[in-house]
Amino acid sequence: MQTPAPVEYAKATSIADAISRLEALGEDSRPVAGGYSLIPMMKLRLARPETVVDLNGIAELRGVRVEGNELVVGAMTTHADVLSSAILFEHYPIFREAEHVIADPIVRMRGTIGGSMCQADPASDLSAVGSALRGNAVLMSSSGSRTVPLREFHDGPYETVVQTGEILTELRYPIRPGAGSAYEKVERRAGDWGVCTSGVFVVVSGGVVTDCGIGMAAVNADHYCAPEAEAMLMGKAPTEENLAAAAAAAANEANPIADQRGPADYKRHLASELTLRALRRAVAASQGA
Amino acid sequence: MQVSVSINGVEHSRDIEPRTLLVHFIRDDLQMRGTHWGCDTSNCGACTVWVDGAPVKSCTMLAVQAEGSEVTTVEGLAKDGGLDPIQEGFTECHGLQCGYCTPGMMMTGRWLVDQNPNITREEIREGISGNICRCTGYKNILDAIEYARDHANSEVSA
Numbered sequence: 091m092q093t094p095a096p097v098e099y100a101k102a103t104s105i106a107d108a109i110s111r112l113e114a115l116g117e118d119s120r121p122v123a124g125g126y127s128l129i130p131m132m133k134l135r136l137a138r139p140e141t142v143v144d145l146n147g148i149a150e151l152r153g154v155r156v157e158g159n160e161l162v163v164g165a166m167t168t169h170a171d172v173l174s175s176a177i178l179f180e181h182y183p184i185f186r187e188a189e190h191v192i193a194d195p196i197v198r199m200r201g202t203i204g205g206s207m208c209q210a211d212p213a214s215d216l217s218a219v220g221s222a223l224r225g226n227a228v229l230m231s232s233s234g235s236r237t238v239p240l241r242e243f244h245d246g247p248y249e250t251v252v253q254t255g256e257i258l259t260e261l262r263y264p265i266r267p268g269a270g271s272a273y274e275k276v277e278r279r280a281g282d283w284g285v286c287t288s289g290v291f292v293v294v295s296g297g298v299v300t301d302c303g304i305g306m307a308a309v310n311a312d313h314y315c316a317p318e319a320e321a322m323l324m325g326k327a328p329t330e331e332n333l334a335a336a337a338a339a340a341a342n343e344a345n346p347i348a349d350q351r352g353p354a355d356y357k358r359h360l361a362s363e364l365t366l367r368a369l370r371r372a373v374a375a376s377q378g379a
Numbered sequence: 380m381q382v383s384v385s386i387n388g389v390e391h392s393r394d395i396e397p398r399t400l401l402v403h404f405i406r407d408d409l410q411m412r413g414t415h416w417g418c419d420t421s422n423c424g425a426c427t428v429w430v431d432g433a434p435v436k437s438c439t440m441l442a443v444q445a446e447g448s449e450v451t452t453v454e455g456l457a458k459d460g461g462l463d464p465i466q467e468g469f470t471e472c473h474g475l476q477c478g479y480c481t482p483g484m485m486m487t488g489r490w491l492v493d494q495n496p497n498i499t500r501e502e503i504r505e506g507i508s509g510n511i512c513r514c515t516g517y518k519n520i521l522d523a524i525e526y527a528r529d530h531a532n533s534e535v536s537a
Binding site for chain 1: 380396397398399400403419420421422424427433434435436439440441443444446487505506508509510
């Protein structure tokens, strides 16, 4: 039987309450969002907080809205709400495509975007999406809030820059008129972590790529992104040849390791192929926009 | 830690360790063994119950998180001595072999039918993708949930 080690429990009533509790309790405390990552980690003793501070009662952390030229997603917004968000779909279909292949419908109703980002699993689909879109994380502590680019959010597998006494409150993604986006994933079975995934956005204007982002999960790319491949595409016509060259470059920015999901060369092949497929669809969507 | 949870309309108060998982609270503290405990990793769905009307995998939620909530388990499906349409469906369509996944399948299946009275077979298939059956090959489970869809809708509103 898997049961977490003894732990204390506190339910936060507001963002300020959560922060003051986490700050007072120090580094042996952890916020719990949906719990579908933290609780299994606690069962396995990979996480052993003395206290969990439950964020589920904080309504102000939920919801999707447009603010200026940014999409703002509250950290406690569930996967199901991201999946069904008309606002996110309108600007970036990549959210719906990625969410549709995360876990299963029941887990998606309780699991959250913020929990997923902070778990920072190397195969995290939403981390790849966030890096592709060059989103930002808003972190709050008793000394105020700070904004961290998602491409600087991770300190390694399962590690983020979120400090003790600090919580992730919002994810912010720049709106890019005319952008097309797409997500591709190969997994062993429905709802599993990816063997490899790739998510991209592309803006095509005047026959050339004027903006793009490439994210990859499960293949050990720094901050889940492929900046060299993006640079290769900028200013180029989105021809099959140019897209394939960028996809191959993206695969070279991956550093996959062999594990039960497959050998490294297979994963690198997937990184190239899935990036190419995502680029084709994103380009078509941008040109049709 | 004191926790009060309403289960199938009955209030239960217990002093429990905060680390107690909801599935163990239901099965061990309250001795309600209808809810099954399977993979322990939120993959298999055998432990699915409703918390405030929405399905939750109870192996991955602390019981204290359900404080003040309305929980429904498989024991709460039958009403007034009569089976729920989802239970009839599993009976009529032979929707189980070993029965281990069945409580979770029924909780998810009934919820799907409630959410969308016109749900298609394909939508049901996706809807139960978080509930794993290793016996049936799923065909009879899909038949059973379709049976519930077709019969729950003709129910006089209970």
